[in-house]
Amino acid sequence: MSNSFHEKAIQLAKQFVCHKGVPFEVGYRWGKNFLQEAFDLSPSQWAYKMFDVCPLHAELDKWVQEFITKHKPLSRSTQRRFFWNQWFALNEFTLDPRPETEGIVSLILNRKTEVNTVLDLGTGSGCILLSFLEAFPKAKGLGVDIQSDALTVAHQNAFQLGIGHRVQWICSNWYTNLETNAIKKNSFDLIVSNPPYIPSSQWIKLPPEVRFWDPKVALDGGKYGITPYKTIIPGAKQWLTYGGVLALEISSNAWLPFLISLGKQYFSKVSVFLDDFGRNRYLILY
Known part of the structure; x- marks a missing residue:
């Protein structure tokens, strides 16, 4: 079953809350920004596009871990x-x-x-x-x-x-x-x-x-x-x-x-x- 980007942002928010100690609202905003930047999403695409069918989605977990553990900005991971x-x-x-x-x-x-x-x-x-x-x-x-x-x-x-x-x-x-x-x-x-x-x-x-x-x-x-x-x-x-x-x-x-x-x-x-x-x-x- 495909996940929406909104659902994926919630998953990321929970990770950021756990590892960074930020409020959920901040974690969700980070997650949303992370996804929008990683996949170059417009607001309309954010609303309907499915995360699982996007190319490079397998790379995302690595990028998230680099951000959490190494403070590595997404722009440095994607160059x-x-x-x-x-x-x-x-x-x-x-x-x-x-x-x-x-x-x-x-x-x-x-x-x-x-x-x-x-x-x-x-x-x-x-x-x-x-x-x-x-x-x-x-x-x-x-x-x-x-x-x-x-x-x-x-x-x-x-x-x-x-x-x-x-x-x-x-x-x-x-x-x-x-x-x-x-x-x-x-x-x-x-x-x-x-x-x-x-x-x-x-x-x-x-x-x-x-x-x-x-x-x-x-x-x-x-x-x-x-x-x-x-x-x-x-x-x-x-x-x-x-x-x-x-x-x-x-x-x-x-x-x-x-x-x-x-x-x-x-x-x-x-x-x-x-x-x-x-x-x-x-x-x-x-």
Whole structure:
């Protein structure tokens, strides 16, 4: 007899309650989210589709056990994450994209300004850059990351989306290797980055799902969590076109006034925007 996804979510909820000590309502929500992400289910499919007839259902128990015993996020088991409008492959060298990072894509698209060239600093899986290239069909992009193994996945994602011919990848620590790769200055309409912004002392306090599975280099922003911004903000002007935009994800910590002050030294307009939780999350400079 086939089980519905609702029935399977109840089974998972009981496991989460037993092993994680969470209320049943939380366990059920985890179970439902787990199933929806694992099988890419729309709300309508959730209502009628049978779990037993879905491919990969045999893998689910292994994924659940990895989550319970190793704190391994489902995205690390499946090696993929849905971001903006597409699925993106991940590996151990790429950050698992967060939903709030989609906000930086939304902010730029809502400006209704055409973008022809994009530079993504710390590109990881390439999800931000490739989302922009899909939104701007004539645009070309450059993705930069300090880890060549991350760029391997970004390259794979670009070709999977059919836009590999419009993007270049460079292994570099921020702007360091751009000139040596013959990248022209003042050639980008948009520079975007979600740099590391966790203070080093806070690393040990992060949830195990993050600390055990996300690369530290993608999260540790130095002593105060602002080290990358001290390079990215001052260096942006020489790579932006006239009127170009620098868009950054930031932490909502006490160093925001410093970042605003730093930005005003190089840009005439500095704006802070909130994420869906009402936290300071995005810095737009132009």
